[in-house]
Amino acid sequence: MNATAQELRTVVVERDFPHPPERLWRALTQPHRLDAWLMQNDFLPVAGHRFNFRADWGAVDCVVTEVKPQRTLAYTWSAYGLESIVTWTLEPSSSGTHLRMEQSGFRPDQEQAYQGAKFGWQKFFDALEQVLPREAA
Template sequence: MNESLREVDGRNQLYMERRFAHPIEVVWRAITDPDRLAAWFPYRVEWELRVGAPIRFSAEGDEGTGVITELAPPHVIEYTWDNTVLRWELRPEGEGTLLVFTQAFGDRPSAASYAAGWETCLDFLTASLDGAPEPEVGDLAVAHERYVAQFGLDRGYSTHLPDGRWAVRFERQLTRPADQVWAALTGGVEPVVGGPAPAPATTPEFADGQVTEVEPGRQLTYEWQTAERIAGQVRYELEEGTGQGPRLVVTQTGPQDLDATEAALKIWRDKVEAFAGEVAAQAP
């Protein structure tokens, strides 16, 4: 299997390959016949195989829609699924088949969740084609964290705000439920406005001050300071994410005359990754 994350025409593209010891016609049926798809695809699929045909995806009360955008049996099927585009291309290799799968999407931090999920699905596809028992499904958090590192999804970015202040920002998809993440962030003690920032949310390189905003389970903001003054804010937000947990967004702002962006990018990268690792290591 070969996985990579690329940028194509302004969108993120997840790229995966897998080889099968089966003729292309057999693999084509496995990726287009709804009854065969049920053995490995994450949702039940209802469609008519023609370009422009609508698609309905359903699983345990969750539904999605799409449209077939390209069809060239038994080589290519491409379709939309909500805001993403999935493309399955089959190429003969001797007596076997090479599958090239791509998924195009806009939200880059989602890439690790998508890759971990499709890795599992393709394992089930392989077992289905080979007539083998279904593989055991491990903790997806392990694969997710591997893809975060492989795709460079642990990196933040810096910007300068209209008022001259600087800001650094990290978006990190997590793999445990939001209430579990919030408890880890606060140390199990709910912060209050005017009180101290919870230790798990702070870093010694930037001295923390008072909490200025709290929305339990969703948002925490506190001041950071130098020896002379309050310098800016650190803000944690838990937003709706992809996969099995929320999206953690960490932002730090600072004054124009104290540009610490380079240091902040390294410090918060280490902090966010250590926190994400601790959360991922917890039982779901």
């Protein structure tokens, strides 16, 4: 059974960081920096690039769909039957950068994945908050 667009759910996490967009962009797009707060990966910020994230629980297959340096990054996120899209949006602010992550495409029968993403992305943002101050400006 296919879910209609109205039935699909989205996880959104937003946070303000006291760092310029350039620093957050590096954390979102450089493999060794992604390793530090998200997962092991073979990411490249190039539309059409296929990559995966790897963790002790398994892997996520992804394809980069959009790259607007220091503004927007999007990729597919496919794992365990979940076919979703993760979109990062960076907005410069007076105090640094407002970062928004949206993961869309959770079907009604994917409650566990939906709840896991709500929990997991908060933890990833916490980890990102911890590693950013250690990055070279």
